[in-house]
Amino acid sequence: MRWLSFFILAYVMLGLQIGLGSSMQIHQAQPNLLLLVAVFIAINAPRNTALAACLLLGLLQDLLMPGKPLGLATFSYGVIGMLVINTQEVVYGDHFLTHFSLALLAGLVVAVIYGLHGAIYPLIHRSLKIWQRPPMGAMMGGALYTAVLAPIVIFILQRMRRAFGFRSSRGYTSR
Amino acid sequence: MRFSPMLLMFIAVALFSALVMPPDLANAIRKVDLLFAPVAGPVHKLVESVDDHWSSNSTGRPVDDRTVKQLVNENEALKIRLATLTAQYEEIRQQLGEVGPIPADIRSLCRFISVMGTIPGRQMLTLEGSSIQGLQPQMAVLSPDGLVGRLDAVGLAVARVQLLTDLHMHVQVGFGRYPANKNDFVRLGDVPCVASGDGSGRLVVNDYKVTDLKANDLRTGDWVVLDDGDWPPLLQGYKIGLIEEVKDGTTPLVVNLIVRPKGDLMKLHDVMVLMKNQ
Numbered sequence: 001m002r003w004l005s006f007f008i009l010a011y012v013m014l015g016l017q018i019g020l021g022s023s024m025q026i027h028q029a030q031p032n033l034l035l036l037v038a039v040f041i042a043i044n045a046p047r048n049t050a051l052a053a054c055l056l057l058g059l060l061q062d063l064l065m066p067g068k069p070l071g072l073a074t075f076s077y078g079v080i081g082m083l084v085i086n087t088q089e090v091v092y093g094d095h096f097l098t099h100f101s102l103a104l105l106a107g108l109v110v111a112v113i114y115g116l117h118g119a120i121y122p123l124i125h126r127s128l129k130i131w132q133r134p135p136m137g138a139m140m141g142g143a144l145y146t147a148v149l150a151p152i153v154i155f156i157l158q159r160m161r162r163a164f165g166f167r168s169s170r171g172y173t174s175r
Numbered sequence: 176m177r178f179s180p181m182l183l184m185f186i187a188v189a190l191f192s193a194l195v196m197p198p199d200l201a202n203a204i205r206k207v208d209l210l211f212a213p214v215a216g217p218v219h220k221l222v223e224s225v226d227d228h229w230s231s232n233s234t235g236r237p238v239d240d241r242t243v244k245q246l247v248n249e250n251e252a253l254k255i256r257l258a259t260l261t262a263q264y265e266e267i268r269q270q271l272g273e274v275g276p277i278p279a280d281i282r283s284l285c286r287f288i289s290v291m292g293t294i295p296g297r298q299m300l301t302l303e304g305s306s307i308q309g310l311q312p313q314m315a316v317l318s319p320d321g322l323v324g325r326l327d328a329v330g331l332a333v334a335r336v337q338l339l340t341d342l343h344m345h346v347q348v349g350f351g352r353y354p355a356n357k358n359d360f361v362r363l364g365d366v367p368c369v370a371s372g373d374g375s376g377r378l379v380v381n382d383y384k385v386t387d388l389k390a391n392d393l394r395t396g397d398w399v400v401l402d403d404g405d406w407p408p409l410l411q412g413y414k415i416g417l418i419e420e421v422k423d424g425t426t427p428l429v430v431n432l433i434v435r436p437k438g439d440l441m442k443l444h445d446v447m448v449l450m451k452n453q
Contacts, residue, residue, distance in 0.1 A: 014211050
């Protein structure tokens with residue numbers, strides 16, 4: 001994979017995410033554009049490259065989530081990466097339903113991990129006076145919102161796939 | 176097929192960090208959102224202009240058969256009516272104890288700056304201001320409706336405001352009221368207490384003594400004002416919000432005061448930064 005292309009994509013998507021801010025918000029649910037990049041990479045790149053890219057995306061997301069301990073998004077994106085990468089050989093990566101379902105799965109996994117973390121973290125840090133549990137309704141809504149956008153965003157990214165120079169794990173050049 | 180052990184170890188470290196690292200330590204590391212200003216800024220402007228265009232076009236435009244002269248006359252009449260209504264509005268606002276226009280001495284020290292966006296998950300705004308313009312961390316940020324927050328970080332292209340309603344924001348406050356039929360603002364009590372942002376658009380004064388509540392005769396609708404030595408002297412007594420609710424506290428001897436700023440701070444389009452901290 002061409003890492004320069006990956007970093008440019010991650011930069012643009014994060015910039016879009018910040019710039020769009022609450023403009024794209026519907027009832028507190030916000031789409032997660034970076035998650036779509038993670039799904040796109042996980043569908044196309046070789047296993048270890050895809051997982052490394054997902055972890056980097058998670059780390060970037062972590063750096064932009066004030067109020068949350070560092071590592072939460074990295075872990076979540078790692079889990080998503082492993083899940084989606086394992087589906088590479090059983091799903092048709094160009095179909096919009098694949099994009100929708102994988103993005104929905106990824107969003108729900110993130111919501112569940114954040115929810116569990118929100119419940120466990122204050123038990124570990126009992127001295128913590130202020131701790132806001134993640135709003136699960138908004139996160140689930142965000143997962144659905146992200147999934148709805150997935151066919152459009154990933155379709156565009158799939159058309160740009162050549163710029164990333166993906167090679168599959170099995171050694172041949174991706175379509 | 177298996178994944179690289181190094182990557183799996185990285186995931187394990189991330190999980191460990193997520194469970195163990197205190198949020199304050201993590202916040203000290205996070206100063207990177209300013210790097211994304213070259214993309215975030217233009218996108219935000221574009222969204223705003225599209226939004227404005229959309230909202231101006233969304234209402235149907237009826238066919239208008241008035242002549243130019245009629246329109247000019249109507250325009251003049253409307254101008255006069257607007258001026259009258261504005262004057263009446265300001266008078267009523269002051270009678271009701273709402274925030275009046277910003278005093279000229281404060282306004283002259285402020286720089287008007289546009290809001291670029293919000294920070295997901297926090298009560299924070301990004302501004303189209305920079306250190307080149309003289310902005311510095313800890314400078315106070317205001318709006319015509321009251322105090323907004325403080326500059327948290329300032330970069331070369333963008334600055335970040337931590338709103339009063341942010342979860343990690345604490346500020347000392349006092350109380351006040353406009354008695355009925357009087358324009359003079361009366362301070363209630365002289366001992367400041369700490370108000371903390373609740374992360375969802377309000378502030379909370381936790382564990383306020385019931386005896387003080389009764390002694391100061393505090394009730395919903397009273398004003399909460401700044402009374403904090405860490406903020407510029409010029410802003411002491413500046414309005415923050417109204418007491419929205421008095422809730423039971425952790426014991427019968429204390430209550431929690433819920434304070435709501437005038438308007439949604441996360442939806443501000445422009446703010447003013449007080450350029451002098453002293």
